[in-house]
Amino acid sequence: MQVTGAQAVMRSLEEVGVDVVFGYPGGAILPAYDPLIEADLTHVLVRHEQGAVHAAEGYAHASGKVGVCIVTSGPAATNLVTGLCDALMDSVPVLAITGQVASTAIGSDAFQEADVLGITMPVTKHNELVTSVERIPGAIREAHHIASSGRPGPVLLDIPKDILNQSFEWAWPQHLDLPGYRPTVRGHGRQVRDAVDMIAAARKPVVYAGGGLVRAGAGDELLDLVELLDLPVVTTLMARGIIPESHPRALGMPGMHGHYVAIQALQEADLLITLGARFDDRVTGDLDHFAPHAKVIHVDVDPAEIGKNRHVDVPIVGDAKVVVGQLVKVARDRGEDAVPDAGAWRDHLSEVKQDHPLWCKQPDEGVIKPQTAIQAVHAAWGDDAVYVAGVGQHQMWASQLIPWSRPRQWINSGGLGTMGFAVPAAIGAKVAVGRDTPVVAIDGDGCFQMTFQEIAAAVQHDIPVAFVVINNGVLGMVRQWQTLFYASRMSETTMGQDLPDLVKIADAYGIPGLRASHVGELESVLSKAAAITDQPVLVDIRVDSDEMVFPMVPAGGSNDNVIESADEWLTMAIADTTEAATARERANHDAGLGRIGRELREGDN
Amino acid sequence: MHQHTLSVLVENRPGVLARIAGMFSRRSYNIHSLAVGPTDDEHVSRLTIVVGTDPVHLEQVIKQLNKLIHVLKIIELDPAESVQMELQMVKVSADASQRGDLFALVDVFGAEVVDVDADTVTIAIAGNTGRLGRLTPLLETYGIREMVRSGTVAIARGDRSITDGSKLRLQRVV
Numbered sequence: 141m142q143v144t145g146a147q148a149v150m151r152s153l154e155e156v157g158v159d160v161v162f163g164y165p166g167g168a169i170l171p172a173y174d175p176l177i178e179a180d181l182t183h184v185l186v187r188h189e190q191g192a193v194h195a196a197e198g199y200a201h202a203s204g205k206v207g208v209c210i211v212t213s214g215p216a217a218t219n220l221v222t223g224l225c226d227a228l229m230d231s232v233p234v235l236a237i238t239g240q241v242a243s244t245a246i247g248s249d250a251f252q253e254a255d256v257l258g259i260t261m262p263v264t265k266h267n268e269l270v271t272s273v274e275r276i277p278g279a280i281r282e283a284h285h286i287a288s289s290g291r292p293g294p295v296l297l298d299i300p301k302d303i304l305n306q307s308f309e310w311a312w313p314q315h316l317d318l319p320g321y322r323p324t325v326r327g328h329g330r331q332v333r334d335a336v337d338m339i340a341a342a343r344k345p346v347v348y349a350g351g352g353l354v355r356a357g358a359g360d361e362l363l364d365l366v367e368l369l370d371l372p373v374v375t376t377l378m379a380r381g382i383i384p385e386s387h388p389r390a391l392g393m394p395g396m397h398g399h400y401v402a403i404q405a406l407q408e409a410d411l412l413i414t415l416g417a418r419f420d421d422r423v424t425g426d427l428d429h430f431a432p433h434a435k436v437i438h439v440d441v442d443p444a445e446i447g448k449n450r451h452v453d454v455p456i457v458g459d460a461k462v463v464v465g466q467l468v469k470v471a472r473d474r475g476e477d478a479v480p481d482a483g484a485w486r487d488h489l490s491e492v493k494q495d496h497p498l499w500c501k502q503p504d505e506g507v508i509k510p511q512t513a514i515q516a517v518h519a520a521w522g523d524d525a526v527y528v529a530g531v532g533q534h535q536m537w538a539s540q541l542i543p544w545s546r547p548r549q550w551i552n553s554g555g556l557g558t559m560g561f562a563v564p565a566a567i568g569a570k571v572a573v574g575r576d577t578p579v580v581a582i583d584g585d586g587c588f589q590m591t592f593q594e595i596a597a598a599v600q601h602d603i604p605v606a607f608v609v610i611n612n613g614v615l616g617m618v619r620q621w622q623t624l625f626y627a628s629r630m631s632e633t634t635m636g637q638d639l640p641d642l643v644k645i646a647d648a649y650g651i652p653g654l655r656a657s658h659v660g661e662l663e664s665v666l667s668k669a670a671a672i673t674d675q676p677v678l679v680d681i682r683v684d685s686d687e688m689v690f691p692m693v694p695a696g697g698s699n700d701n702v703i704e705s706a707d708e709w710l711t712m713a714i715a716d717t718t719e720a721a722t723a724r725e726r727a728n729h730d731a732g733l734g735r736i737g738r739e740l741r742e743g744d745n
Numbered sequence: 746m747h748q749h750t751l752s753v754l755v756e757n758r759p760g761v762l763a764r765i766a767g768m769f770s771r772r773s774y775n776i777h778s779l780a781v782g783p784t785d786d787e788h789v790s791r792l793t794i795v796v797g798t799d800p801v802h803l804e805q806v807i808k809q810l811n812k813l814i815h816v817l818k819i820i821e822l823d824p825a826e827s828v829q830m831e832l833q834m835v836k837v838s839a840d841a842s843q844r845g846d847l848f849a850l851v852d853v854f855g856a857e858v859v860d861v862d863a864d865t866v867t868i869a870i871a872g873n874t875g876r877l878g879r880l881t882p883l884l885e886t887y888g889i890r891e892m893v894r895s896g897t898v899a900i901a902r903g904d905r906s907i908t909d910g911s912k913l914r915l916q917r918v919v
Binding site: 257258261262265266269271286318319320321442443444447448 | 755756759760763764767771801804805808809811812813814815816817
């Protein structure tokens, strides 16, 4: 059967099982938008191409399937860059299709031409400029395979307009032409046995669980391993929910703003069982002081992550679900011998956990503390909901405070830290999970203003997401660093809680807008919002601008120095200045570092 | 900082060199030299990359290269276990009166005179980097007008081959 390139794009997407695409039409991609009308695909019309790629990410995060976005050439394609980079950093399977100017015009600086292949090379797992119409089905099949297999990531196909318009005899490729791409799935048997030996011999083991477990769908296997061997677990920002927070062995999140016990567990451990995590600087702090006593087992599907930041004693390359399953099987066959003697360690960690809770001083009336707001949001929408966050203080508080109960319940931008992620990603996630599961975007007022135009897409396509803005009127995380590291010299971090008026924004989009300004009304406002399930809703929670996220390990600092509260910080800072009237203070001053001790300084990353 | 020689087989596709060069630059790895050319298989090109790095980073370089979809195989060639050669051409100032001495020098080094003009002589020399390095200063006395080097190419000694152990199947049924 003769088809056009444009028809082949639609048919190929159907063949690989795509049922929804997020996109925005334009000149070079116009041919593809015509057969879209008949295609068995739902198209969500976003309001900015960045929204399309973040929505595709949200869809992929929530469903585990490949999220697809389709946009035109030039500025549309360059608008994808942030989202592609975000997807690369967080290993999110995304397929982006961009129109390109006609192949005869490439290189001539034609209207809306950009070197999309070159621009997106560093922000994609792979990309391709499709140079013949016959190549379209194979390119889409391969792109979909590359995006979703191995370490998932974004793949972009750039298709010139003339190629979309040409015709050819439709043929679906019978095999993939990828001789240089063979991800390892199964872990090496001997390495798996060595890992089980090492766990059995440990006295202070900790599972350092990362986002790779979520991508691999390894929640059940992880739970089996943890329960079989009675292992404490920390879950990184990308892995929250891979084990329920209510589980007795769950210690919370490690890292810069992690739970004290999780940070401490890694520091004191004699063995890290690292599963789908990558020793990110936000977790390790100063690498030289990170988990100084620990041997390391590292399971990752990407061999390049193993040994990248931290020396590894037992490396295992493979899919996290498969490898953890192998670990469970070998350990189970060994019976009691595989279980480490770690009773004293677990007791110690339970004590540390008890002694170092998160806390915040919420007055009985008046100002709403952001932590209170987050907990109230969870109380209103409950454990069934999926929560999507932007980047900054609200993200850290949500990750810390919500008692995660399942994988894919928590969606956020981790590696790239992309402000503006939440609104479009929540829309994509809602499309993925369907009407029965609530999706709540917990966003900051700074983040929200980067992408809230996508509310129009939610309204137009009847995607009932709850958008909850933790509105402190400032760029909270940046302001926190200015407070701590720049002597409270607030430079360009104040935006104002009334600018814009979020309730009026809601009104402009024709959706309910609610506001909570003091703690007394918080619960009733949120329960009212949670009751709205048939349309999007926007909630403006006015919170204390001065609240800071703790615990905190300053960037590049040692995880041995966790500061648990603003009070502790101030006490340390004051103690530091009073006792050091001497050489060090002068040296610090000469170096332009002010009067604050080294462990309290900003760090270089 | 040690120099390591990598031989890399890649699919012969548009942009593959840009992918490799881009990976090196965005991860701050240092390419000392890079040579690329076809192989006996028209679908496969071979690159020889000389990298200046310590062993830990070398492992990262190899792993990151391997992640590129169009990279088929990478081996490191130990200088002691491989033949490494580079081609250099040098155009020096030399009129008829100086040619005799210059040609004698060329003979000693086993180099070749590839072009002669009224007041220039162009010399080609192939060999390892050390050999090239010894000739160049001697030519400087004549005055070097311009020079060009190909970058190192390398191949394993003995019966070992980069194609060992992995039949490179360009069509694979999944």
